[in-house]
Amino acid sequence: MPQLTRRRALTAAAALTAAAGVAAAVAPGASAAEHHHGSPEAFDEVYRGRRIQGRPASVGGHHHDHGGGYAVFVDGVELHVMQNADGSWISVVSHYAPVSTPRAAARAAVDELQGAALLPFPAN
Template identity: 50%
Template sequence: MYASARATRTRRAFLRTVFGATALAGTAAALTPLLRTRRPRQTLGPAPLAEETYRGRHISVDPAGEAVHIDGRPLHVMRRADGSYLSAVNHFQSYDTPLELARAAVDELGTTQLALAAPHHG
């Protein structure tokens, strides 16, 4: 009796394995089309620059607002503790965004070009 009980357990284990593998294969076959139609993976790259032409001057602002250029020349921008921005062109007025600050600098400069920034010595 001991041998037949062991054979029964082995047969049961074998049948469970076969039917379990079949169910797993069927599930995998059903999910394959869904997995193949996934969207491409999104990559985190640098955000595009905000660029515009304002009063005939080319303004570009990086996404973090740390670098502002007017006609390719850098405008020194400082961020205040309250989150607003000010520049060396008019350091008495603050602006909500770097783009607003650049437009105001263009208004203040008129046709004058920004001076090229001297390198900082540290």
């Protein structure tokens, strides 16, 4: 039996990591509608009586820096969203509860607002 060296251990760890990455990429639940060309697909719906919308944002704006080039609105007021390094999304309303898509972030914000109006967030 060959001796386990650091090189062999690192090679095995890299192979396992790559295999796990491939398995995650083809896992069920990764909807094509939510990952169209690396960006979530646009949506426009009424959720709990509030109109939520999301769409790719224009390049060069604030959202390109933090929101992955994506804009979300609740009743026409912009909900600032940000995509985390792990692919999850957070909003200014539900900052400590990451979700899987901007649509889920908009729904979580509506839930958190409990009927209150979303106020415009001042840009720096």
